[in-house]
Amino acid sequence: MSSSEHIRGATGRLDFLIGVVAAVGALLVIFWLIPSQIEITSRSGQLSARVFPSLSAGIVGLFGLALMIKNRHHALKPAPHAGPRILIETLAWLVWAGAALLLLSTAGFIVAGALSSFAAMLLAGQRHRLLWCAMASILLPVAIQQLAWHAFYIQLP
Structure with missing residues (x-):
């Protein structure tokens, strides 16, 4: 394995791990933090206060998932310290x-x-x-x- 392949493998592993952290963080925000901190709007026809945080966390989760999928081949390669x-x-x-x-x-x-x-x-x-x-x-x-x-x-x- 050449030096550039080793560096790409290590970078790919780091990108994979960043994707894991982003996806897990987004899931925690969507299913734990937002429901515990933001009340549901009781009036009909009014936009809920949960919309923007949920949308933002969902987008972060999708980007994390995309990073994981793109770098799935590098997930087990060693990373430099x-x-x-x-x-x-x-x-x-x-x-x-x-x-x-x-x-x-x-x-x-x-x-x-x-x-x-x-x-x-x-x-x-x-x-x-x-x-x-x-x-x-x-x-x-x-x-x-x-x-x-x-x-x-x-x-x-």
């Missing part, structure tokens, strides 16, 4: 998530969405087109807010 790098990256994502939640409660959806989207793009490794990242980071929360308001009459914080 990159513990310190993975730990640092996990801590960076944890700090990002905490900062996004804090910012959401203090600055509102648009500011928190723009800053956390830009930080997520940087953490994910996108560093070549920073202007495009900044514009997308601003347009994404504005578009979501406008969609929520005009389509569903929901005022985001």
Whole structure:
């Protein structure tokens, strides 16, 4: 096995495991977290508060399943050990998530969405087109807010 085949096998195994985590996480959110935290809307004709979280979790689950299917041949191949790098990256994502939640409660959806989207793009490794990242980071929360308001009459914080 050549070096590039070994690296692809290890990367494929990591992608498979990421798909497993995403699919299991989506199932936990859909069948445990959402039912335990969001009440069912009692008024008929009103959109339930469970719709968007369930839709989001379903999409994450489908992407996880797609990753698992695409990388099923690499599931049992050994992966190189990159513990310190993975730990640092996990801590960076944890700090990002905490900062996004804090910012959401203090600055509102648009500011928190723009800053956390830009930080997520940087953490994910996108560093070549920073202007495009900044514009997308601003347009994404504005578009979501406008969609929520005009389509569903929901005022985001």
